[in-house]
Amino acid sequence: MTTSDAILERLMTLHPKVIDLTLDRMHRLLAALGHPERALPPVVHVAGTNGKGSTLAMIRAGLEGAGHRVHAYTSPHLARFHERIRLAGDLISEDALTAALDECEAANGGEPITYFEITTCAALLAMSRTPADYALLEVGLGGRLDATNVTDKALTVVTPVAMDHEAFLGDTLSKIAAEKAGILARRVPAIVGPQQDDALEVIEAQAVRLGAPLQVHGQHWHVREEYGRLAFEDERGLLDLPLPSLVGAHQVQNAGTALAALRTLGTGDPEAAMRADWPARLQRLTRGPLTDLAPHAELRLDGGHNPAAGAALAEALTRLPDRPLHLICGMLRTKDAAGYMAPLARIAASLTAIPIPGEPATLSAQETAEAARRAGLQHVAEAPTVEAAVATLAAEAPAARILICGSLYLAGRVLRENG
Incomplete structure (x- = not known):
């Protein structure tokens, strides 16, 4: 320290x-x-x-x-x-x-x-x-x-x-x-x-x-x-x-x-x-332990967390080269989780819900998964950590686009731990 x-x-x-x-x-x-x-x-x-x-x-x-x-x-x-x-x-x-x-x-x-x-x-x-x-x-x-x-x-x-x-x-x-x-x-x-x-x-x-x-x-x-x-x-x-x-x-x-x-x-x-850059805005992760877990996937990170941010993110994702999209999502209970996810539900193949480690106000994986279903996502899973979710998706959809999203606090933890 x-x-x-x-x-x-x-x-x-x-x-x-x-x-x-x-x-x-x-x-x-x-x-x-x-x-x-x-x-x-x-x-x-x-x-x-x-x-x-x-x-x-x-x-x-x-x-x-x-x-x-x-x-x-x-x-x-x-x-x-x-x-x-x-x-x-x-x-x-x-x-x-x-x-x-x-x-x-x-x-x-x-x-x-x-x-x-x-x-x-x-x-x-x-x-x-x-x-x-x-x-x-x-x-x-x-x-x-x-x-x-x-x-x-x-x-x-x-x-x-x-x-x-x-x-x-x-x-x-x-x-x-x-x-x-x-x-x-x-x-x-x-x-x-x-x-x-x-x-x-x-x-x-x-x-x-x-x-x-x-x-x-x-x-x-x-x-x-x-x-x-x-x-x-x-x-x-x-x-x-x-x-x-x-x-x-x-x-x-x-x-x-x-x-x-x-x-x-x-x-x-x-x-x-x-030419300005700003981290956790649909940021491409190209190295670190998470990318080692999914070497053939396109791994991205975004910190948006409200319905307007979800809509902007969904629009931005449609502009990227076509790949199956799988979300890994953790959110705080102070946010409108279903409202954030609703625009993404129209373009995502699946969502894996996780808790945000170390955040007292985090939604549990189960609560985030329930919000995802309310938002219209058909394929919803839960995982204890980002790493577990990435590993599972890498095995099931090795060449997919994997987006870790839902919270700046989650994004910060990913950036710290991924190096």
Whole structure:
């Protein structure tokens, strides 16, 4: 265990709840730290239900491709906590992370604060002490009361809003959109990705109240796939670009959102943005113990976990070369499992349900299997582990496409253990 791991374990015990949405504790600790959030380079703040991470990765790649030094803060991590914080392009070092966490723990003085809040303070502290041209911040949950919503901003971005985290954000799309639109700032430009009408209406109303100039998909900018290329168009003109490295029509939309952000910032390399990669987004696994178990299969990994993500994933899978598709799925009980699986049920030959190891909120294999049957999957099995499921499928369908899916927590464990 590293020093930072030991500190992170202690920080998990400071608040009885994992999620407790308010900004009071953030403001208290940031004041005790000397307000590092006021010493950041221009901030691009990204909220939304789906596509936040991919869009931010493309914005970062575009800025870095133009020679800018870029901080980035994302969550959750997949293999190790350091992935959450990039300082001027590089993952935070163990020494820098330990120092920031130590300082935040000392300044907090044992007061109640959630894990995400105090680690966000550590990220802002580390960013404030490293020179950079931009800081990209991804919302953790919602937006209005998210721990990241404490800085001045140069630009805000809202990716597609969908039903998710209803227990915290509200039980209608309009309520959820209102929370996401909480990142908009007075007179600060905002980029709005593709939205359902109910969500867009709420976002536009918030922008009017704040005098925030909007660049809205379908109104101010357009993006499409055309002849195997990406076409982006706004009032500045047309861009003809390679398709993004990330697969699927939803990634074309995310790329459009990123390009609109770069055009509004007035800088960035559009072609570099298209080369961005982001783990656990239909990621091809090409080495490691899991691929050794299924040497002739095409093994992929995806962290999507809500109905909109399931629909986007199903669409992206239909664009890949034809192979029988077999799913290995583990999900948390806080998610709409059957809703996520329903679009995939139309294209998958089978689903093997597994629990997510080490996650208290995991659905059991039996519960996930029951959700799969409700979603319309005909061939459903259960397995105790990812490894057991891969081995069985490799024996039964050696040349298949095997997709491990359903949770970022499952994806992270696969990436850690597969090397």
